[in-house]
Amino acid sequence: MSIKQRKEQEKSEMRTLILKTAMNLFLEKGFENITIRNIAEKIEYSPATIYLYFKNKDEILFTLRREGFEKLYEHQKTSLKLDDPLMRLHKHGEAYIQFALENPEYYDLMFMMRGPVKEMQETNDCDIGLASYELLKTNVKECMDAGHFPVMNIDIVAFSLWSYVHGIASLIIRGRGIMFPEEGIKSMVEEALNFMLVSKTEKKWDLENKQIISGVNV
């Protein structure tokens, strides 16, 4: 039994080696430029070997995609410590965009790429991807209960907020944010989040001091 276990572990290690190598190459050259042969060459195996561990190239992409969803979920959870719902939502959006901009290749894989296999995509997202969305909905609900938002359909508000951060992240990733200097992106994102959230209550975030002050955005 010990040998069988070792074999299984070796198999699993090979899978993660392939995944890790693939992701490194993706980060280096973009996933549309990476071939099975590239990956095989890097790990010094024949291309055919990869097909012993993954059904096809898509399965590699989808596995990494799923990895991305898990990373994002973990990253987002860290923003749930704040007490005030609106502040929490603000931080939530900030964390989302931060993840996207720091892991553009993952984000591309998760939300921007055309999924080759629709079925697989959906089942994949359902598990952990939906969990992220539920997290958002909870947050939105609490903001609504606290009177920060007008009372309306939660799905609409949640989807709207998601759209907002996704739009910001994906436009920047596709290089449409060139009107902002590289180093100014972060503060732009801050102001954009304020523009979305603060005006709903006509208050202004003072994020430096982590408190709410009255006034209008400048």
Added chain:
Amino acid sequence: MSIKQRKEQEKSEMRTLILKTAMNLFLEKGFENITIRNIAEKIEYSPATIYLYFKNKDEILFTLRREGFEKLYEHQKTSLKLDDPLMRLHKHGEAYIQFALENPEYYDLMFMMRGPVKEMQETNDCDIGLASYELLKTNVKECMDAGHFPVMNIDIVAFSLWSYVHGIASLIIRGRGIMFPEEGIKSMVEEALNFMLVSKTEKKWDLENKQIISGVNV
């Protein structure tokens, strides 16, 4: 000279035939599944012939992309007749999303696809793509002047609003709007636009009657 002109016209007609055929095939099966050979077969020429009219596959994509920018620009201009700046901006966003959802393949080409040739992408967008953005900025400026928005950096507000509609459109195009029934998408978009714009002035759009009434969103 007449013959030369005819030749030129034939050349141009062939180009548009290729473009039209390519776009039809894209609409049918998605552009990632269409090959030069597919296009050639459809117009009953050899694959090599296409290279007499286009440098390569990317040039076809970029030409169609540019076509998309022109279509969008024309489409958006129709929404500029409204007098009230905020109403105009609302209509602007509505038109943008409508274009994206009615021409998802164009929209994909324009804003979602990974551009293979960065340089070409930029020059392409500069002409007409930037014109669209300038249109938006003008609109934003007028809203700000009219007191609908807090006074802040116009680029930030413009980019934020663009991000919003882009986020909505691109998430729906990628099938992330499944929490809304197909026939409910349009009204969801309406509510989402209200959520973004109306709360800034604490007024509510009554789009049925095309006028602004006081109150809070429901």
Added chain:
DNA sequence: GCTCATAACTAAACACTGTTCATTTAGTGA
């Protein structure tokens, strides 16, 4: 130690892809 089945691996091929180029075909001007 010696078989032998099983697992791991790979070389070579297949059917594709975008692209190029020598060659053929068609059409015009003299």
Added chain:
DNA sequence: TCACTAAATGAACAGTGTTTAGTTATGAGC
């Protein structure tokens, strides 16, 4: 009719994802 030019193409090249038949290594049972 003949020569010249432009248009079109067949065949090839290098590359892709993927499959399969065949080879090598490894552990189990004697």
